[in-house]
Amino acid sequence: MNTQTSEKLYAEALENIVGGVNSPSRAYAAVGGGAPVFMKKGKGAYFWDEDGNRYIDYLAAYGPIITGFAHPHITEAIKKQAERGVLYGTPTRLETELAVMLKKGIPSLDEVRFTNSGTEAVMSTVRVARAFTGRKIILKFAGSYHGHFDLVLVAAGSGPSTLGSPDSAGVTESTAQEVLTVPFNNVDTLQHAFEKWGSQIAAVLVEPIVGNFGMVRPQPGFLEAVNEIAHQAGALVIYDEVITNFRFMYGGAQNYLGVTPDLTAMGKIIGGGLPIGAYGGKRDIMDQVAPNGPAYQAGTMAGNPLSMASGIACLEVLQTPGIYEEMDRLGKKLEEGMLAVNEEKYHLPVVINRIGGAMTLYFSSHPITNYEEAKDTDSELFGRFFKLMLERGVNLAPSKYEAWFLTTEHTEKDIDDTLAAADDAFAKLAKG
Numbered sequence: 026m027n028t029q030t031s032e033k034l035y036a037e038a039l040e041n042i043v044g045g046v047n048s049p050s051r052a053y054a055a056v057g058g059g060a061p062v063f064m065k066k067g068k069g070a071y072f073w074d075e076d077g078n079r080y081i082d083y084l085a086a087y088g089p090i091i092t093g094f095a096h097p098h099i100t101e102a103i104k105k106q107a108e109r110g111v112l113y114g115t116p117t118r119l120e121t122e123l124a125v126m127l128k129k130g131i132p133s134l135d136e137v138r139f140t141n142s143g144t145e146a147v148m149s150t151v152r153v154a155r156a157f158t159g160r161k162i163i164l165k166f167a168g169s170y171h172g173h174f175d176l177v178l179v180a181a182g183s184g185p186s187t188l189g190s191p192d193s194a195g196v197t198e199s200t201a202q203e204v205l206t207v208p209f210n211n212v213d214t215l216q217h218a219f220e221k222w223g224s225q226i227a228a229v230l231v232e233p234i235v236g237n238f239g240m241v242r243p244q245p246g247f248l249e250a251v252n253e254i255a256h257q258a259g260a261l262v263i264y265d266e267v268i269t270n271f272r273f274m275y276g277g278a279q280n281y282l283g284v285t286p287d288l289t290a291m292g293k294i295i296g297g298g299l300p301i302g303a304y305g306g307k308r309d310i311m312d313q314v315a316p317n318g319p320a321y322q323a324g325t326m327a328g329n330p331l332s333m334a335s336g337i338a339c340l341e342v343l344q345t346p347g348i349y350e351e352m353d354r355l356g357k358k359l360e361e362g363m364l365a366v367n368e369e370k371y372h373l374p375v376v377i378n379r380i381g382g383a384m385t386l387y388f389s390s391h392p393i394t395n396y397e398e399a400k401d402t403d404s405e406l407f408g409r410f411f412k413l414m415l416e417r418g419v420n421l422a423p424s425k426y427e428a429w430f431l432t433t434e435h436t437e438k439d440i441d442d443t444l445a446a447a448d449d450a451f452a453k454l455a456k457g
């Protein structure tokens with residue numbers, strides 16, 4: 026495969042953009058290095074790089090592109106809005122329209138507020154929880170990722186853990202002291218943390234289904250225990266649904282699992298690929314937010330008409346009957362196909378965690394239920410697998426900690442082609 030143009034563009038980018046990328050996850054540091062492929066255009070489940078190579082894509086831009094690239098309904102909505110102006114700095118009917126759609130999908134939202142990114146959304150929920158409870162400490166789970174504001178860059182997963190910097194430089198010791206980190210899926214340590222610090226904990230911040238040390242389900246009863254322990258101590262529960270909202274069904278992971286938080290942070294899919302974040306929850310808690318209450322949060326671009334129009338169009342597409350069932354069916358076929366071919370021919374240590382159309386393949390001989398187990402998987406094998414798949418025209422996220430996302434545009438043939446690529450890649454790995 027010729028990737029000369031990507032290599033040239035990467036060299037130029039390195040001269041001008043720190044690390045050559047605008048988000049560290051996009052570098053290939055965790056998969057053996059080299060120039061990331063530079064994409065030029067995308068359509069449906071495929072994109073094409075600057076050298077004209079075509080890839081079946083499972084990155085989905087780290088999750089937002091659930092309807093595939095350049096979906097006609099979303100593209101049309103963006104075009105129409107762009108012609109009317111991209112930003113007004115006034116309220117628009119689009120904001121209420123999207124807010125109502127979010128509320129219909131996720132019934133725990135009495136009121137919402139839009140932001141420009143998932144990071145801002147989570148950051149705002151933390152501020153609101155502190156304002157509401159008058160407490161300082163946030164308890165979160167090791168290896169989860171909640172964006173890049175200071176507080177959540179303590180023991181953070183995804184990009185930070187991939188690059189070996191889960192505790193970012195530049196985060197002050199006093200900020201780090203405001204965070205407690207415990208293992209996911211472990212009620213005992215959660216209970217102990219609350220026994221010691223309970224009266225100072227403002228909120229538990231949790232990805233209800235983890236997407237940032239791979240896809241990891243909560244064990245039965247775990248999220249119920251989180252609610253019970255937190256509420257007993259007077260703390261709130263915040264779900265970070267930036268990855269999971271509208272991912273497995275038309276609603277949140279909270280609907281999918283049947284558990285309800287006090288506050289929810291959202292992002293990615295709800296903007297249809299344009300920058301967005303949102304947060305919401307119970308009315309009495311959300312009424313802490315300015316102009317109703319004393320917790321300030323704002324944004325020049327927040328609720329901008331382009332992101333609203335794109336988000337509305339994306340959620341309209343996701344209301345198509347059967348769409349989530351089909352992503353689940355194709356995801357299952359991909360999961361079972363890779364496991365079967367490996368078991369039959371190669372016997373590599375492969376574990377796949379899948380929920381609907383989102384999955385992670387780990388090179389591991391043990392199940393993955395928490396961050397420690399995700400760390401203890403073979404990074405070197407994953408790096409080689411990633412490159413072998415890329416050479417065979419299949420694009421994955423360049424990290425063993427990220428998810429593969431199916432879109433509404435992947436077809437049976439795409440899955441068959443991906444399975445053929447995986448068969449080939451496994452064969453090379455098995456040879457050593």
Ligand SMILES: Cc1ncc(COP(=O)(O)O)c(C=O)c1O
Nearest residue numbers: 142143144170171172265267268
């Ligand atoms: C669970 C979770 N929370 C928050 C974020 C931050 O969102 P953004 O990158 O839009 O700031 C991400 C991803 O980046 C995420 O996966």
Ligand SMILES: N[C@H](C=O)CCC(=O)O
Nearest residue numbers: 048050087170183184237
């Ligand atoms: N896993 C992260 C979000 O979901 C990756 C996004 C990024 O860091 O660019």
